[in-house]
Amino acid sequence: MSFLADMAILDKTGAPTALVEVKSKSGTTPDWAAAMRRNLAAHGLMPEAKFFVLATPDRVYLWIDKTTDPRAVPPDFSFEPERALQPYYEEVGLRPDELAETSLELLVASWLSELMGGTGADRLPAEASTWLRDSGFLTAIRGGRLEQR
Secondary structure, three states: OOOOOOEEEEOOOOOEEEEEEEOOOOOOOHHHHHHHHHHHHHOOOOOOOOEEEEEOOOOEEEEEOOOOOOOOOOOOEEEOOHHHHHHHHHHHOOOHHHOOHHHHHHHHHHHHHHHHOOOOHHHOOHHHHHHHHHOOHHHHHOOOEEEEO
């Protein structure tokens, strides 16, 4: 499958459920995130997927049903990922701001793999856990397969 995002979570049939982009930029805003998602969608290489995730060291932004929308629409939800990613930071012995983008991608991929396997949600902030559950994200990715570009 060809896609422009860094990763795709595919369901059991091989269809993309979530597209994931990782950027090592800190201090991001919802407006920056909206423009980043729009730029990726504008290239036309983004398949239709229920969810789009943009992960940075200090925010994870999520959109529902807007993967290919050419407008700069704000994210539907965002949260601070430090608590969810803390075990990975400790394992590599680095702070979030010390990671190269490819290293951050590996950490995010490990975290998503945990969520796909049904674990790791207990480290999410309460509001994020509720939103990811209520939006259907956790159910949609459960048992999926992570593919990296």
